[in-house]
Amino acid sequence: MEIKSEAFGQDEPIPPEYTCDGSNMSPGLEISEIPREAKTMALIVDDPDAPGGTFVHWLVWNVPVAESVKIAGGQQVGISGTNGFGNIGYGGPCPPSGEHNYFFKVYALSQELNLGEGAGKQQLLDAMEGHIVGQAELVGTYSRN
Secondary structure (H helix, E strand, O other): OEEEEOOOOOOEEOOHHHOOOOOOOOOOEEEEOOOOOOOEEEEEEEEOOOOOOOEEEEEEEEEOOOOOEEEOOOOOOOEEOEOOOOOEOOOOOOOOOOEEEEEEEEEEEOOOOOOOOOOOHHHHHHHHOOOEEEEEEEEEEEEOO
16 A cells, blocks of 8 residues: 655655645645555544644545545545644644654555544544554655744
């Protein structure tokens, strides 16, 4: 399984338009080599470098599966959870200082999740337990100076 972005490569800087310093729009993503047994996917974007512990930027689940999936920048897909800003949907990088790493983690799941909009990261992780049939990760960086 593989996840890529048209906006940035592995370990490369995330362009400002996808952060709080720009339009705060989610970057376009392409997910490929999805396992055949996958019925749906979930996406978790977080920042483990945040001063108060890992900060959640985006939670999405029940993303439809195909041979490859393209999620256009800013596109709403699946069901969205609550991010660390207290909002439902994407909240772009907005670090207080220094360079931070942002992990875009996609999970192929063997079934749809019975989880309502606005759920948090732990609820999503609990719901995915035992249903992950594949996963991939893309890391981007961002700093505000």
